[in-house]
Amino acid sequence: MDVVVLIGRILFAVLFLGSAAGHLTQADGMAGYAASRGIPxxxxxxxxxxxxxxxxxxxxxxGVWADLGSLLLVLFLLPTAVLMHPFWKETDAETKQMEMIGFNKDVALGGAALALFAFFAHTPELGLTITGPLFHLN
Known part of the structure:
Protein backbone atom coordinates (compact mmCIF):
# COMPACT_ATOMS: atom_id res chain seq x y z
CA MET A 1 0.00 0.00 0.00
CA ASP A 2 2.86 2.41 0.79
CA VAL A 3 4.17 2.12 -2.78
CA VAL A 4 0.73 2.81 -4.25
CA VAL A 5 0.40 5.99 -2.17
CA LEU A 6 3.91 7.04 -3.21
CA ILE A 7 3.10 6.51 -6.90
CA GLY A 8 -0.11 8.53 -6.44
CA ARG A 9 1.82 11.35 -4.77
CA ILE A 10 4.36 11.38 -7.60
CA LEU A 11 1.70 11.44 -10.32
CA PHE A 12 -0.23 14.19 -8.52
CA ALA A 13 2.84 16.34 -7.87
CA VAL A 14 4.26 16.17 -11.42
CA LEU A 15 1.51 18.42 -12.78
CA PHE A 16 2.20 21.07 -10.15
CA LEU A 17 5.98 20.91 -10.52
CA GLY A 18 5.59 21.65 -14.22
CA SER A 19 3.20 24.48 -13.48
CA ALA A 20 5.53 25.94 -10.85
CA ALA A 21 8.42 25.83 -13.34
CA GLY A 22 6.30 27.75 -15.83
CA HIS A 23 5.31 30.37 -13.25
CA LEU A 24 8.91 30.91 -12.20
CA THR A 25 10.59 30.84 -15.63
CA GLN A 26 7.90 32.54 -17.73
CA ALA A 27 6.68 35.09 -15.21
CA ASP A 28 6.60 38.01 -17.65
CA GLY A 29 4.34 36.25 -20.13
CA MET A 30 2.09 34.84 -17.43
CA ALA A 31 1.92 38.25 -15.74
CA GLY A 32 0.39 39.69 -18.92
CA TYR A 33 -2.39 37.13 -18.77
CA ALA A 34 -2.88 37.73 -15.04
CA ALA A 35 -3.06 41.48 -15.69
CA SER A 36 -5.74 40.89 -18.32
CA ARG A 37 -7.78 39.16 -15.60
CA GLY A 38 -7.44 42.15 -13.26
CA ILE A 39 -4.95 40.57 -10.86
CA PRO A 40 -3.12 43.31 -8.92
CA GLY A 63 6.11 13.51 2.20
CA VAL A 64 7.25 16.48 4.28
CA TRP A 65 4.07 17.57 6.04
CA ALA A 66 2.16 16.41 2.97
CA ASP A 67 -1.09 17.50 4.62
CA LEU A 68 0.12 21.09 4.72
CA GLY A 69 1.39 20.81 1.15
CA SER A 70 -2.05 19.65 0.05
CA LEU A 71 -3.64 22.68 1.72
CA LEU A 72 -1.17 24.98 -0.05
CA LEU A 73 -2.31 23.51 -3.36
CA VAL A 74 -5.96 24.06 -2.40
CA LEU A 75 -5.06 27.64 -1.49
CA PHE A 76 -3.71 28.09 -5.03
CA LEU A 77 -6.31 26.13 -6.99
CA LEU A 78 -9.66 27.41 -5.75
CA PRO A 79 -8.94 31.15 -6.04
CA THR A 80 -7.27 30.49 -9.40
CA ALA A 81 -10.42 28.78 -10.67
CA VAL A 82 -12.54 31.82 -9.83
CA LEU A 83 -10.08 34.61 -10.68
CA MET A 84 -8.41 33.22 -13.79
CA HIS A 85 -11.19 31.17 -15.40
CA PRO A 86 -14.45 33.16 -14.99
CA PHE A 87 -16.27 31.38 -17.82
CA TRP A 88 -19.55 33.00 -16.78
CA LYS A 89 -18.21 36.38 -18.01
CA GLU A 90 -17.36 35.16 -21.51
CA THR A 91 -19.62 35.80 -24.50
CA ASP A 92 -17.65 33.92 -27.17
CA ALA A 93 -18.73 30.25 -27.09
CA GLU A 94 -15.24 28.83 -27.72
CA THR A 95 -13.59 31.06 -25.11
CA LYS A 96 -16.36 30.26 -22.64
CA GLN A 97 -15.80 26.52 -23.20
CA MET A 98 -12.02 26.81 -22.71
CA GLU A 99 -12.45 28.83 -19.51
CA MET A 100 -15.04 26.35 -18.22
CA ILE A 101 -12.55 23.53 -18.79
CA GLY A 102 -9.86 25.46 -16.87
CA PHE A 103 -12.32 26.28 -14.09
CA ASN A 104 -13.50 22.66 -13.76
CA LYS A 105 -9.92 21.34 -13.85
CA ASP A 106 -8.85 23.66 -11.03
CA VAL A 107 -11.93 22.89 -8.93
CA ALA A 108 -11.47 19.13 -9.43
CA LEU A 109 -7.77 19.30 -8.56
CA GLY A 110 -8.65 21.46 -5.55
CA GLY A 111 -11.10 18.77 -4.43
CA ALA A 112 -8.46 16.08 -4.91
CA ALA A 113 -5.93 18.13 -2.92
CA LEU A 114 -8.50 18.61 -0.15
CA ALA A 115 -9.15 14.85 -0.09
CA LEU A 116 -5.38 14.26 0.10
CA PHE A 117 -5.22 16.67 3.03
CA ALA A 118 -7.87 14.66 4.87
CA PHE A 119 -6.09 11.40 4.02
CA PHE A 120 -2.69 12.64 5.19
CA ALA A 121 -4.07 14.28 8.35
CA HIS A 122 -6.15 11.22 9.28
CA THR A 123 -3.54 8.53 8.58
CA PRO A 124 -0.80 8.64 11.23
CA GLU A 125 1.46 6.08 9.52
CA LEU A 126 1.75 7.11 5.88
CA GLY A 127 4.87 5.12 5.02
CA LEU A 128 7.51 6.30 2.57
CA THR A 129 7.38 9.89 3.83
CA ILE A 130 10.01 12.06 5.47
CA THR A 131 7.68 13.40 8.18
CA GLY A 132 4.28 12.57 9.53
CA PRO A 133 1.31 14.91 9.18
CA LEU A 134 1.34 18.38 10.72
CA PHE A 135 -2.41 18.25 11.39
CA HIS A 136 -4.28 15.39 13.02
CA LEU A 137 -7.90 14.64 12.16
CA ASN A 138 -9.87 11.87 13.82
Missing amino acids: APKLAVLGSGVLILVGALSVLL
Whole structure:
Protein backbone atom coordinates (compact mmCIF):
# COMPACT_ATOMS: atom_id res chain seq x y z
CA MET A 1 0.00 0.00 0.00
CA ASP A 2 2.86 2.41 0.79
CA VAL A 3 4.17 2.12 -2.78
CA VAL A 4 0.73 2.81 -4.25
CA VAL A 5 0.40 5.99 -2.17
CA LEU A 6 3.91 7.04 -3.21
CA ILE A 7 3.10 6.51 -6.90
CA GLY A 8 -0.11 8.53 -6.44
CA ARG A 9 1.82 11.35 -4.77
CA ILE A 10 4.36 11.38 -7.60
CA LEU A 11 1.70 11.44 -10.32
CA PHE A 12 -0.23 14.19 -8.52
CA ALA A 13 2.84 16.34 -7.87
CA VAL A 14 4.26 16.17 -11.42
CA LEU A 15 1.51 18.42 -12.78
CA PHE A 16 2.20 21.07 -10.15
CA LEU A 17 5.98 20.91 -10.52
CA GLY A 18 5.59 21.65 -14.22
CA SER A 19 3.20 24.48 -13.48
CA ALA A 20 5.53 25.94 -10.85
CA ALA A 21 8.42 25.83 -13.34
CA GLY A 22 6.30 27.75 -15.83
CA HIS A 23 5.31 30.37 -13.25
CA LEU A 24 8.91 30.91 -12.20
CA THR A 25 10.59 30.84 -15.63
CA GLN A 26 7.90 32.54 -17.73
CA ALA A 27 6.68 35.09 -15.21
CA ASP A 28 6.60 38.01 -17.65
CA GLY A 29 4.34 36.25 -20.13
CA MET A 30 2.09 34.84 -17.43
CA ALA A 31 1.92 38.25 -15.74
CA GLY A 32 0.39 39.69 -18.92
CA TYR A 33 -2.39 37.13 -18.77
CA ALA A 34 -2.88 37.73 -15.04
CA ALA A 35 -3.06 41.48 -15.69
CA SER A 36 -5.74 40.89 -18.32
CA ARG A 37 -7.78 39.16 -15.60
CA GLY A 38 -7.44 42.15 -13.26
CA ILE A 39 -4.95 40.57 -10.86
CA PRO A 40 -3.12 43.31 -8.92
CA ALA A 41 0.71 43.25 -9.06
CA PRO A 42 0.50 40.49 -11.67
CA LYS A 43 4.21 39.61 -11.89
CA LEU A 44 4.48 39.37 -8.11
CA ALA A 45 1.28 37.29 -8.05
CA VAL A 46 2.68 34.91 -10.70
CA LEU A 47 5.98 34.51 -8.86
CA GLY A 48 4.25 34.13 -5.48
CA SER A 49 1.84 31.54 -6.81
CA GLY A 50 4.76 29.73 -8.44
CA VAL A 51 6.51 29.46 -5.09
CA LEU A 52 3.24 28.36 -3.43
CA ILE A 53 2.74 25.62 -6.03
CA LEU A 54 6.38 24.52 -5.81
CA VAL A 55 6.37 24.25 -2.02
CA GLY A 56 3.01 22.45 -1.99
CA ALA A 57 4.03 19.99 -4.71
CA LEU A 58 7.40 19.21 -3.14
CA SER A 59 5.72 18.72 0.23
CA VAL A 60 3.28 16.18 -1.23
CA LEU A 61 5.93 14.51 -3.37
CA LEU A 62 8.54 14.12 -0.63
CA GLY A 63 6.11 13.51 2.20
CA VAL A 64 7.25 16.48 4.28
CA TRP A 65 4.07 17.57 6.04
CA ALA A 66 2.16 16.41 2.97
CA ASP A 67 -1.09 17.50 4.62
CA LEU A 68 0.12 21.09 4.72
CA GLY A 69 1.39 20.81 1.15
CA SER A 70 -2.05 19.65 0.05
CA LEU A 71 -3.64 22.68 1.72
CA LEU A 72 -1.17 24.98 -0.05
CA LEU A 73 -2.31 23.51 -3.36
CA VAL A 74 -5.96 24.06 -2.40
CA LEU A 75 -5.06 27.64 -1.49
CA PHE A 76 -3.71 28.09 -5.03
CA LEU A 77 -6.31 26.13 -6.99
CA LEU A 78 -9.66 27.41 -5.75
CA PRO A 79 -8.94 31.15 -6.04
CA THR A 80 -7.27 30.49 -9.40
CA ALA A 81 -10.42 28.78 -10.67
CA VAL A 82 -12.54 31.82 -9.83
CA LEU A 83 -10.08 34.61 -10.68
CA MET A 84 -8.41 33.22 -13.79
CA HIS A 85 -11.19 31.17 -15.40
CA PRO A 86 -14.45 33.16 -14.99
CA PHE A 87 -16.27 31.38 -17.82
CA TRP A 88 -19.55 33.00 -16.78
CA LYS A 89 -18.21 36.38 -18.01
CA GLU A 90 -17.36 35.16 -21.51
CA THR A 91 -19.62 35.80 -24.50
CA ASP A 92 -17.65 33.92 -27.17
CA ALA A 93 -18.73 30.25 -27.09
CA GLU A 94 -15.24 28.83 -27.72
CA THR A 95 -13.59 31.06 -25.11
CA LYS A 96 -16.36 30.26 -22.64
CA GLN A 97 -15.80 26.52 -23.20
CA MET A 98 -12.02 26.81 -22.71
CA GLU A 99 -12.45 28.83 -19.51
CA MET A 100 -15.04 26.35 -18.22
CA ILE A 101 -12.55 23.53 -18.79
CA GLY A 102 -9.86 25.46 -16.87
CA PHE A 103 -12.32 26.28 -14.09
CA ASN A 104 -13.50 22.66 -13.76
CA LYS A 105 -9.92 21.34 -13.85
CA ASP A 106 -8.85 23.66 -11.03
CA VAL A 107 -11.93 22.89 -8.93
CA ALA A 108 -11.47 19.13 -9.43
CA LEU A 109 -7.77 19.30 -8.56
CA GLY A 110 -8.65 21.46 -5.55
CA GLY A 111 -11.10 18.77 -4.43
CA ALA A 112 -8.46 16.08 -4.91
CA ALA A 113 -5.93 18.13 -2.92
CA LEU A 114 -8.50 18.61 -0.15
CA ALA A 115 -9.15 14.85 -0.09
CA LEU A 116 -5.38 14.26 0.10
CA PHE A 117 -5.22 16.67 3.03
CA ALA A 118 -7.87 14.66 4.87
CA PHE A 119 -6.09 11.40 4.02
CA PHE A 120 -2.69 12.64 5.19
CA ALA A 121 -4.07 14.28 8.35
CA HIS A 122 -6.15 11.22 9.28
CA THR A 123 -3.54 8.53 8.58
CA PRO A 124 -0.80 8.64 11.23
CA GLU A 125 1.46 6.08 9.52
CA LEU A 126 1.75 7.11 5.88
CA GLY A 127 4.87 5.12 5.02
CA LEU A 128 7.51 6.30 2.57
CA THR A 129 7.38 9.89 3.83
CA ILE A 130 10.01 12.06 5.47
CA THR A 131 7.68 13.40 8.18
CA GLY A 132 4.28 12.57 9.53
CA PRO A 133 1.31 14.91 9.18
CA LEU A 134 1.34 18.38 10.72
CA PHE A 135 -2.41 18.25 11.39
CA HIS A 136 -4.28 15.39 13.02
CA LEU A 137 -7.90 14.64 12.16
CA ASN A 138 -9.87 11.87 13.82
